[in-house]
Amino acid sequence: MMLDLHCHILPHVDDGAADLGEALDMVRLLGQVGFTGAAASPHHGGGPGGDVAEVEAKQARDQLCAALKAEGSSFDVLPNAEHYLGVELMQRMAAGELITIGGKSKWLLLELPWGAVVDVEAVLFRVQTRGYRVLLAHPERSMSLDLEVIERMVTRGVRMQAEIGSFVGVYGDEERQRARSMLQCGLVHVLATDLHSVGTAEKWLTQAFSWLGDGAAELGAGVNPKAIVADASADDIEPIVRG
Numbered sequence: 001m002m003l004d005l006h007c008h009i010l011p012h013v014d015d016g017a018a019d020l021g022e023a024l025d026m027v028r029l030l031g032q033v034g035f036t037g038a039a040a041s042p043h044h045g046g047g048p049g050g051d052v053a054e055v056e057a058k059q060a061r062d063q064l065c066a067a068l069k070a071e072g073s074s075f076d077v078l079p080n081a082e083h084y085l086g087v088e089l090m091q092r093m094a095a096g097e098l099i100t101i102g103g104k105s106k107w108l109l110l111e112l113p114w115g116a117v118v119d120v121e122a123v124l125f126r127v128q129t130r131g132y133r134v135l136l137a138h139p140e141r142s143m144s145l146d147l148e149v150i151e152r153m154v155t156r157g158v159r160m161q162a163e164i165g166s167f168v169g170v171y172g173d174e175e176r177q178r179a180r181s182m183l184q185c186g187l188v189h190v191l192a193t194d195l196h197s198v199g200t201a202e203k204w205l206t207q208a209f210s211w212l213g214d215g216a217a218e219l220g221a222g223v224n225p226k227a228i229v230a231d232a233s234a235d236d237i238e239p240i241v242r243g
């Protein structure tokens with residue numbers, strides 16, 4: 001029972017599924033590798049991936065859920081957003097306009113800008129002091145983040161979502177090395193696809209799950225994601241280990 005907390009499967013809202021047909025293909029693919037649901041996470045905020053309002057995301061989610069139901073699929077699609085850590089995030093947080101993971105938790109999926117960020121730790125601390133819990137999207141791909149900084153953030157309650165594809169080099173050799181080092185240091189808590197299209201994903205998802213092992217997949221893509229949706233505290237979200 002795996003739940004994908006980071007994927008772009010909603011049709012025609014961001015740089016993910018172009019239309020309903022592609023969205024359904026992506027859901028079938030997720031089902032083939034063992035996912036029974038997803039908290040679909042369209043880009044939200046002023047980042048390069050798009051800025052999808054929740055009203056628009058809900059329409060796309062309803063459309064996808066209706067099509068899945070018509071197909072007889074029991075695949076679950078929950079609310080979520082990939083929030084871009086920029087000025088808009090702080091403004092929308094103040095206005096109470098953020099979308100939490102699963103829709104009922106205090107957890108936010110946050111993406112860092114790809115360049116260097118001025119004092120990430122201070123910004124994340126501000127988010128936490130507003131009462132939110134933070135799941136950081138793909139820190140292994142943020143080259144400006146040292147492992148010591150990631151480790152310090154983890155001690156302060158931030159939890160880390162690694163891309164499943166990173167472990168087998170989908171994003172490059174350096175990213176693969178960083179993902180594997182993070183895993184070894186106990187700094188990976190959630191495994192997600194960040195799926196934007198079907199492409200070759202079945203191959204690399206299968207390879208990555210085989211490298212990670214059943215235990216890592218069960219905790220990182222099953223137990224921890226479900227606990228986050230149920231609003232577990234950061235202390236209850238254990239790091240995954242290979243095997």
Ligand SMILES: [Fe+2]
Pocket residue numbers: 006007008082194
């Ligand atoms: Fe993403």
